[in-house]
Amino acid sequence: MRYFIGNWKMFGLPKSINILKKINTFYTKDRNKGKYRIIITPPYTLLESYAKHFKKKNISIGSQNSYQKDEFSSNTAAVSPYMIKSVGAKYTLIGHSDNRSEGDTNEMLKDKVKFALKNNLKVIFCIGENKKEKKNKKTLNVLKKQLVKVLDKKFNHKSLIVAYEPIWSIGTGKLPSAIDLKKTTIYIKKILKKIFKRKSPAVLYGGSVDGKNVEMFKEIREIDGFLIGGASKSSKKFIDIIKNYYR
Numbered sequence: 073m074r075y076f077i078g079n080w081k082m083f084g085l086p087k088s089i090n091i092l093k094k095i096n097t098f099y100t101k102d103r104n105k106g107k108y109r110i111i112i113t114p115p116y117t118l119l120e121s122y123a124k125h126f127k128k129k130n131i132s133i134g135s136q137n138s139y140q141k142d143e144f145s146s147n148t149a150a151v152s153p154y155m156i157k158s159v160g161a162k163y164t165l166i167g168h169s170d171n172r173s174e175g176d177t178n179e180m181l182k183d184k185v186k187f188a189l190k191n192n193l194k195v196i197f198c199i200g201e202n203k204k205e206k207k208n209k210k211t212l213n214v215l216k217k218q219l220v221k222v223l224d225k226k227f228n229h230k231s232l233i234v235a236y237e238p239i240w241s242i243g244t245g246k247l248p249s250a251i252d253l254k255k256t257t258i259y260i261k262k263i264l265k266k267i268f269k270r271k272s273p274a275v276l277y278g279g280s281v282d283g284k285n286v287e288m289f290k291e292i293r294e295i296d297g298f299l300i301g302g303a304s305k306s307s308k309k310f311i312d313i314i315k316n317y318y319r
């Protein structure tokens with residue numbers, strides 16, 4: 073199974089649901105539809121209405137983050153996985169570099185993953201090295217740390233997806249080379265296999281994916297799908313990625 077996940081970030085109004093309706097129509101008619109799943113993570117403001125609309129359709133809805141506590145608490149502006157689940161979302165991103173740069177530590181991320189899983193959300197856990205770490209050839213070390221410090225062997229690996237997003241590639245149009253990406257993905261899967269003592273969860277790539285460069289990723293069979301930012305805000309661009317991937 074492949075995944076095409078659209079991360080809307082700080083984008084979207086109630087009427088933006090039209091973008092997703094078009095993607096849903098495409099999916100319904102796509103002869104490759106059995107091969108992949110579509111997940112969209114709109115902002116919190118749209119979770120309930122979108123999840124309701126697509127409940128019996130082909131797009132799953134997820135949140136972009138989820139707080140490191142369960143149920144209710146007195147943390148202003150925090151939204152717990154219990155609350156996210158209650159409005160019909162099925163997934164949540166955790167550990168996006170935007171949130172890491174705003175202070176999410178490994179300890180916090182571990183609790184985020186733990187409580188999200190406890191509330192039956194599937195977790196898309198994001199990891200990635202920055203430009204300096206790449207330059208100093210620290211990529212694999214950094215990724216290993218990000219994985220082993222957060223993912224506990226007791227976590228349900230079946231509810232987990234890992235998204236590898238090199239920070240220097242997010243929104244920049246810069247991509248890792250195919251050779252590097254293949255190596256890195258295999259390495260991530262090796263670490264995950266070690267942690268869970270079984271088959272690795274799906275590992276996605278994210279960072280400047282578009283309808284053109286997706287061609288390159290076809291060759292890398294280890295990549296189980298994509299986390300797509302910018303190009304997920306347009307139905308045409310998002311559909312082009314799927315079309316070109318299967319062409």
Ligand code: PGA
Pocket residue numbers: 079237241242243244278279280281299300301302303
């Ligand atoms: P991008 O974003 O596709 O715009 O690079 C990816 C992400 O941040 O998830």
